[in-house]
Amino acid sequence: MKRTKISAMLLTIAMIMSLAACGGNSGNSASSGAASSSAEVTPTAYSIAALKGPTAMGLVKLMQDAKTGESLSNQYTFSLAASADEVTPKLIQGELDMACVPANLAAVLYQKTEGQIETLAVNTLGVLYIVENGNAVQSMSDLRGMTIVAAGKGSTPEYALRYLLSENGVDPDKDVTIDWKSEHSECVAALASGEATVALLPQPFVTVAQNKLGDLRVALDLTEEWNKLDNGSSLITGVIVARKEVVDANPAAVKAFLQDYAASVDWVNGNVADAAQLIGSYDIVDAAVAEKALPNCNIVCITGSEMKQKLSGYLSVLFDQNSKSVGGALPEDDFYFGA
Incomplete structure (x- = not known):
């Protein structure tokens, strides 16, 4: 992965940090497949994009912590977009390390880049x-x-x-x-x-x-x-993906990010009123709207084998309906991080 000056400095001066234990699985979040809290990780700088909606709503605590300088496993910078069309070119061209995208688009990008996109987590179920x-x-x-x-x-x-x-x-x-x-x-x-x-x-x-x-x-x-329909799959709206070279450069740091992400999701689902105020402050959606909507947004952080089971089932349904919807073929196992 191409290092920025900031990440190079971090890698030089930062102490090796223990992975913070993932927050409790309140609400709909899950943390299967995340690194154990005893593992060690070299902090890394990640640029992450999210769409204005449930995927960004689940990230707001992490966004705020990164902004205020709270102790986190890595250094994060975030950007928000109105649609996936704004995000995917930057991801493919290497301007972004990770991005929240529609579930089927992740599979399309995997095929388009010949396997250079990896799914880290399901972040939104049916909304x-x-x-x-x-x-x-x-x-x-x-x-x-x-x-x-x-x-x-x-x-x-x-x-x-x-x-x-x-x-x-x-x-x-x-x-x-x-x-x-x-x-x-x-x-x-x-x-x-x-x-x-x-x-x-x-x-x-x-x-x-x-x-x-x-x-x-x-x-x-x-x-x-x-x-x-009882078809053995779940309706999935969104996932977070990363460029494969980003993952391969530091898998432990990616796992640490997933723990930070899961903790943010847990906090959002467990502190709806406070989360709504943060969501409003980031202009994702009005705070009053967010407070009413959050209980129905199905924000999660599902990783590892559970992520693969749910996402592969969903993509299979789409493939059977229209193969182009997932890029013409179902992704291979390397599409699912930590599974």
């Missing part, structure tokens, strides 16, 4: 919902004949929606009209203006929309709809 300004939608089959506004074409929202429609006997190309927007905020605007009555939205945008439209209701939880 997708069908919302309606009305009461017509009680099941996936009720969407037949309707127009659904949505964002996220080519990533988790599209593939999850198409899969669930198909499994419920609704042809996503013939039986419904999906009006794709470039951002989730556009979907909220369409609902608010009356342009649309049904939308596919993730948290925290569900809460944003409900704050604008008091009668807007959650018609369907796509995680529940996925679980009803």
Whole structure:
């Protein structure tokens, strides 16, 4: 891995630090596959990007600790982006060491870079919902004949929606009209203006929309709809990945990062009000919205063998539906760090 001047200085002067023990598994977080607290690690500087949404929300405690100079296993710098399109070129070109991206995109990048992307953890489970300004939608089959506004074409929202429609006997190309927007905020605007009555939205945008439209209701939880199929997989929204050369340069430091990340997730899930204030201060989403949305954001830090089991099952479902959604082939074992 190409060292910056900062990381070189750290490697020269920093003391060898013991890995901090991972925080307790409160909420939905998990820490399987992380390094033991007795291991030692040479601190490393990492540049990490997250998308404004649940993945960034789970990182806020770590972001704040890095900003205030708290004692951490490594040195971290963070950047936030509105979409994965802003992040992936920088990751591939080496400007970023790690990035939070949609789960299927991680597999696409693995294929595109010929195995040079490695998944470190699942950081967000299902956060997708069908919302309606009305009461017509009680099941996936009720969407037949309707127009659904949505964002996220080519990533988790599209593939999850198409899969669930198909499994419920609704042809996503013939039986419904999906009006794709470039951002989730556009979907909220369409609902608010009356342009649309049904939308596919993730948290925290569900809460944003409900704050604008008091009668807007959650018609369907796509995680529940996925679980009803009992297909041996879980609906996964996001993961955090790293460049393989970053991982290979210092695997112990990467494991230490995962412990820091898991501790941040545990804190966010266990301190919702305080976490919401931090989320607001980083302009990820308004603090009041964050406080309402956090319990439904399914923020986790699942690593190791459990990460591989959940993610490989999800990618297999997508592959069977549309191989292009995961880059044309399923990733090999080296895609899953620590599994």
